[in-house]
Amino acid sequence: MDRLEEARRCIRRAEGLREQLHRRPELGHREVETTRLIRETLRNCGVEVLELGLKTGAVGRIVGGRPGRGKLLALREDIDALPIQEETELPFASQVPGVSHACGHDIHTAALLGCAELLSRRREELRGEVLLLFQCGEETFDGAAEMLDHGVFRPRTPDALVGFHCAPELPVGTVGIRRGISSASCDVITIRVRGRGGHGAHPEGCVDPVVIGAGLLTQLQTVISRENRATDPAVLTFGEFRGGTAPNVIPDEAVLRGTLRTYSGAVRRHHLGAVERITQSFCAAFGAKGTVTVEKGMPPLVNDLELCRALEASVERALGPGHVAEGLAPSMGSDDFSCLLEACGGHGVQYQLGTALEEVPNSALGLHAAKNVFPSQALEPGILTLAQFALDYLA
């Protein structure tokens, strides 16, 4: 079989797998069927599946056939879905009410499976090893950390880590590579304002956490407007504010939950400290107690410049010239690819895979949109660019 026909077959199989995954989306850490399908597919194409004791998520390994120790390359994609009701009307739309692959992770998973098959068939050309990371729980912010805890990078730390994310703002066949900063750090902040509840008619006998929480929410806006240098991108958003159960009852507690996103570790540390300082002092001024907990953090994602150049060359080899989008702005979104990247000493790249097609309506709406369609045509450039990079890096 010639190379082209071999690649075509891998792509066709990946298309079938993608539809299967899309029909049965699973939320983070509940990707049981998805994991089963990944493991089965890897085994069927002769890829070793590592036993790391993961509940969900999977890791495959391909050992190259060329003599010599060679490098270790990790390819990573995420596999989880979102709690969003799909509204695409695709023939293979989600059959699970309220859950869908609105972030394109079904494309990610299927592309890495297609790439696994292709590399498995061409393993004689590789010197070194490829780790195939199918990461659980990206949307829940903690899947990468869990995989690291299970020793995905033990005993050997990869020399490079590469993966992509679907990008509805780019056309199919185009790849975006952000040199340096690619996406932001993200920390989930929970603030508890503890007051003293009572009857709504007698606030004088209470310490009202709803009023204090509301004041605190506006004070916290000064972290970005007054304490942040204007040239340092940072966003602080509180998307959740809970307090009370009835209109005539002052509750004991109000809870605010939000996210802080930055491009640098120093800015991240300063702002988290500012949130803590303002919360404690502001609540104390009104006789309440404010506590801040920060969880599920991830550092900013900074792509390695040398690997960006190597990837650009591989993309050109795989897709031809003119397929790398220029001047792509970094994103204030986040991806816990950055946790894995940090564990690899920063030696890696996450690139953007275009998924917009003019002839496919709603393919450019955006990530996490119920109506956005990720066309299967994006699988071919996804598989070919991942595989080409591996073939070049381990040549």
Ligand SMILES: [Zn+2]
């Ligand atoms: Zn997402």
Ligand SMILES: [Zn+2]
């Ligand atoms: Zn995503």
